[in-house]
Ligand code: FES
């Protein structure tokens with residue numbers, strides 16, 4: 054066991070853990086952040102995705118010791134402190150993306166990282182950038198529409214559904 058300092062959603066934490074413990078377990082069980090989900094536990098589905106140094110990272114296969122001191126963002130850290138949603142979250146609502154919802158943390162976090170590095174992705178770039186983040190409910194077309202909508206929201210500010218289109 055050892056003390057590891059983490060910075061998550063702008064807050065600092067120190068946890069006394071086995072350094073090999075997957076980050077996902079620390080986020081959910083020690084810090085009470087339930088946004089990232091346990092899906093496969095093998096780095097294959099994306100449900101556990103968080104953002105570290107601007108990149109979408111699968112926290113189920115990330116030893117916590119490897120991210121000490123890094124800025125970690127979870128789904129809980131996307132909205133503004135006054136409650137305003139991140140444009141990706143708003144676009145997800147506008148497009149009514151989720152079905153069962155289980156995968157959607159991974160979809161939203163991966164989309165956010167994609168738009169941060171490429172604010173105006175083509176459909177092909179969206180498909181590639183979503184990095185095989187799996188959805189058993191097959192919401193992929195609505196995810197793609199929501200990413201296009203989020204890109205417009207980020208570029209122009211909030212607009213009505215009719216203006217954005219699908
Ligand atoms: S739970 Fe981490 S990739 Fe599936």
Ligand code: FES
Pocket residue numbers: 151152153154155156157187188189190191192
């Ligand atoms: S919404 Fe059900 S798995 Fe994606």
